[in-house]
Amino acid sequence: MASLLVALFTAAALRPARLSGWCLAATLGTHALNAAYQASLPTAARDSQVTFVVVGIALTLFDLAAWFLGRWAAESSRRTRELVKTSEAMTAEAVAAERLRIARELHDIVAHAVTIMVLQTSGARRQLGRDPELVAAALASVESVGKQAMAELRRLLQVLRTVGSTDEEALETDMIAGLKDLDVLLSQTTAAGVSVDLSASGIEGRLPSSIELCVYRVVQEALTNVVRHAGPGAHADVVLAVADGTVTVEVSNDHAGSVSNVTRDLTSGYGLAGLHERIKLMGGEISTGPLDDGGYRVGVTLPAAIP
CATH class of the missing domain: 3.30.565.10 (Histidine kinase-like ATPase, C-terminal domain)
Known part of the structure; x- marks a missing residue:
């Protein structure tokens, strides 16, 4: 009997409700026919017939319990898979959002620095041999902008490396442009x-x-x-x-x-x-x-x- 209950539980846990329901019906039918047959034997006494009925009811309860436990296990497994999928989707969404944030910050830092540096370099090139002081000032400005851009990139990388730390807000206050x-x-x-x-x-x-x-x-x-x-x-x-x-x-x-x-x-x-x-x-x-x-x-x- 134990092997039959295990098989019923496994069918209920691994197969759809309709298919496992047929397994439950077959198990109940088998136990019912066996109890009816035992109770109908000529040699069965009145007390034995009552025992057969009680045993039949007990087997029915065991069958139903095994099937419902299997269905509960199947539902729990399904919910667990859904939670895992939801968690993975949320993680992927968070990663995509973080990548977009990094791309946006990099664009803002690099676009401004490159524009200023190219304009200054272009002006300095046109003044070569004409106004050395102007060329020197332009190159000094290029150097300053480049250093600032590198400093901002280091700040950005530092913040990204410490995301989730308990002192993240304090770090951002000190290191992010404002x-x-x-x-x-x-x-x-x-x-x-x-x-x-x-x-x-x-x-x-x-x-x-x-x-x-x-x-x-x-x-x-x-x-x-x-x-x-x-x-x-x-x-x-x-x-x-x-x-x-x-x-x-x-x-x-x-x-x-x-x-x-x-x-x-x-x-x-x-x-x-x-x-x-x-x-x-x-x-x-x-x-x-x-x-x-x-x-x-x-x-x-x-x-x-x-x-």
């Missing part, structure tokens, strides 16, 4: 020939590092595009304000500069698209478009706290 780095960014843009005015209000308090990084990247991408598409001689205004739990960033420029063919060809085509996605992930809104005077405007609103 409002404190805007002055350097504006200086680099000015050195590339684009004058910039910064107006800031309400930023006395410390913003979350992720919000500061987002603000920095907005200004960086906008000014990089000014250098590329408006060129030296253009003017840009950066307005930054924090009020009523909202951070507002606006970068606008005229079109009075001279566009260099060298910088015009440096665009990757993903800058503004990546910026839109970054702002969306932070729970903010962004609007971009040309101005009536031929310039361009980038406007962003962000929550002053992490959504």
